[in-house]
Amino acid sequence: MITIFTALYCEAEPIIQYFDLKRQDDINGFQLFSRDPIHLLITGVGSINAAIGVTSLCSSSLYAPDFGDIIVNIGICGTKNLSLGKGSLLLGKKIIDLSTYRAYYPDMIFEHEFTESTILTSPVPVTGSVNNSAIVHSLHTEHSSIYAGSTEISMTECAGLRTQSFIHKDNTNTISNEWLSDAINLFATDMEASGIFHAAKLFYQPHQMFFFKVVSDYQDGEKLRKQDVLSLISDNIGQIAKWILPIHDELQSRKPMVFSEQEKALLNRTAESLRLTVSMQFQLKGLLHYYKIKNGDFTRDLEQFLKENIKQTCKNKNEGKKYFEKLRKSFL
């Protein structure tokens, strides 16, 4: 299952068309579109809406994710970095929530050709420079011990405009930390990513989460038309799909081994026939799991064992224990 979250319908529309998704019943008032294995939910604007949207969908038994599933957030973003053209596709490597200053890190496990960026999730639309003193104050208070050393952080701007420079008291090592400069460390601003991550971490592991942002503006208050958003997403969805589908296949192939319904039924039948205690039932389950990994299947040999040894349910737990020991020896 690939679950995509967008804030706006105009961000969702090109994705719906690309994957030929069909409208489903709303989930707690959120519009949902699906065609297996892809589902798309429109959360509305803002990280709180985004978090509620993710929680609503993932809590529903039909859409509860497991180890083989992935979550993708797609949306537009602003940046102050003029080297990024409009329509540039960014993949989030770090997300900072600007209302809590909390940072989130998706695992960067899979190879890609996208530009990586830090995403700053703002509670309000970011247009132009925003007074950043609150952020600086918070970071200094929260990590006061960290700043007791020889390095001070001077954030001169924020929300995509941030140019973070390290002021060295001895004025050394300025070249070695070039990677902190904005030219290399890109920033983009959105309004949902942190909310998506915050809710999704209850349901997904960090390697299952992907955050794509398409540069739509330079935070200069430019009004975006619906058509602009449509074409920005439309131009990039092919590239995103080409990358996430193989990842989904890969993770599906790595799903943990579980017992089939038939295997579970046989396990239960065996436990009943041998009158096993709860603790012994766990041991039996472990033994059969081991046997399955080693031999690919346990049902045939277990059926055979039951047929040869257990004509009827054991009279008492002691008798069951004897047979369980026999089973253990023959299965090891």
Added chain:
Amino acid sequence: MKSLEKASYNAAFSHIYVEKEIIDHPNTIEILSRFPKAVKIEISRYNEIFSRSNQSFIIQKKSPALILAKKYGKFLFEGAPVCQDFGNEHFYYTTCVMNCIYDCEYCFLQGMYDSANIVVFVNLEDYFAEIEKLLAIHPMYLSISYDTDLLSLEQKLGFAQKWCRFTKAHSDLTIEIRTKSANNKAIEVLTPSKNIILAWTLSSETVQEAYEHKTPPLMQRLSCIKKALEKGFQVRICFDPILYSKDWLSSFEEMVEKTFTEIPATKIHDASIGVFRISRDYLKRMRKNRTDSVIVHYPYEYDNGVYHYGSHLSHLMTSSACDILKKYIPDEKIFVWN
């Protein structure tokens, strides 16, 4: 909907997370200079990444990130009961790196840590200061590569060199660097000393191929040991853990024979033998992580917080392994974990 393309994993250390506080530490700068192409990401504390709940150890192992951090609190720990102390009274271990580049199915690290990413504590000077405080009270035997494989990372971290330099200057300190590597280049740059023991874990070819993913084969490890011995290093050989299988004895015998055909037994400092055992809490997590591993899901017996093969089988394996080893190494040089 299936894709015709195949997903590829990033190379190890494609991403490096760096704590703000140690951004300017000389070791940070030195390490980062060895990864010019890696994406560097600034973080506040390493546990923001490393200690998150609900991470996939197995998937992260495919492409581990590097995390550079500063260690606080306790730097030295007394050896755990499941660890071999080699007859040393003041046996300690320390963790300047957490996790390992290899991927052994039986490794306790996957039961110990939430993440497969590798954390490097760059403030070695604080470790050294703590050691000096203890050395003022008593001598110390210190294992520095228990929760990692320092030699395998030497080209990237250069920590083994720093530890060796420090140890050479402190005669009351003996360090053990345990490894499965075949890193000849690391051996070339390290200087031997009486109080530095390089300890190689050796496993049979069957075990290495099946369960010790990404590790060098036995013959490569032996060739590296040979080089270390020629250079004058104290070398310990650890046949630990020995894993049970129907043909474990013949594989073990073959491995020991190969070992001492390649390297002179007389030059070995000592050897250790230990049958696989693991704490209950670690095994529980390992089983959750690796649902398809025969080693992890073997129905071990349990007592006193530890899972093992059962006293009968464990004793049988230990004594048989010992008998084989005694053909090459005198009894007093063999340490057995019971």
